[in-house]
Amino acid sequence: MSDIDAGELGELLLSIQKLDTEILGLKRDIEGLAEKHNLGGLLEQLGKAKEARAEAQENLDDITHDQHKLDGELDILSSKIKKEEEKMFSGTVMNPKELSAIQAEIFSLRKKSDEMETGDLELMEAIDGGRAEVEKTGRMVEEVSAEERRARDEYDRGLVEKEHRVGELEGERDKLKQEVPDEDVLALYEELLESKGGLAVAVIDHGRNCGGCHIEFSRTQIDRFQHDEGVFRCENCRRILVK
Ligand SMILES: [Zn+2]
Incomplete structure (x- = not known):
């Protein structure tokens, strides 16, 4: 568990997010089923x-x-x-x-x-x-x-x-979720999922936009994304960002 690197953690969080997105979509479908x-x-x-x-x-x-x-x-x-x-x-x-x-x-x-x-x-x-x-x-x-x-x-x-x-x-x-080594990261994920309309983890679009709020990042941030591995936070919407 502890040997998971930052890149793998990003991928793991993204996989969890994809499942949660699908689950939320299905739950919305269920809510609208009677009307449908x-x-x-x-x-x-x-x-x-x-x-x-x-x-x-x-x-x-x-x-x-x-x-x-x-x-x-x-x-x-x-x-x-x-x-x-x-x-x-x-x-x-x-x-x-x-x-x-x-x-x-x-x-x-x-x-x-x-x-x-x-x-x-x-x-x-x-x-x-x-x-x-x-x-x-x-x-x-x-x-x-x-x-x-x-x-x-x-x-x-x-x-x-x-x-x-x-x-x-x-x-x-x-x-x-059990594969996430850090409980704080998981807690942050849960909190963001709740407060950010079901999207806690966003990808960095085209290397420079937040996939959640679509803000364009500064040059320094873009450099960081390019050279560092791992999990970041969007300064605007606070979502977890992965490459
Ligand atoms: Zn954002």
Whole structure:
């Protein structure tokens, strides 16, 4: 461990950084996974579809109830008409005044019955429409529900895959960390990783720029990078610099 030279330490830190960068990227992917698969949006759609189906069902139940009620009223009305007709043709009522009163009653009851039958037909049509709406909204619920299940499965698969990969990379990284001979260097690395947006170790670009903050180094610094081996710090962003 202690025979590691400055150049090797730089390479080691860079390898650790590369693994941490990949891990951070995967963790960000995991955070965005639910949104990527539109889980929230699909759940909202599913809620709305279920609401529409419940509304359609309620509407159908209401119309069906009204129609049954009307059917009942029509039954009562036809037995009333039948009774009046029986009375009229029974021969027991002889008084013409009374007979014409019965006739007028029958006429008015028939008129009412016709109106109610028209209403009944309208309600039956509305029931057909209501049933179609229940079916349509029911299909919508099934479709959205299937889509939501599919999306959730994909999300679960993606999550397991990515978490597994994170575990592998963390294992590799932790192994490399054990090779770092200096605990202070490791502590510095950790601290910078936390405070510098996940980039603790930067390479010196083109021999003169910080790969982290991109500042151009002074001539003297560039000379140092060229002639010294090992690990440096950027004077601007304080990141660990390696060649
Ligand atoms: Zn810098």
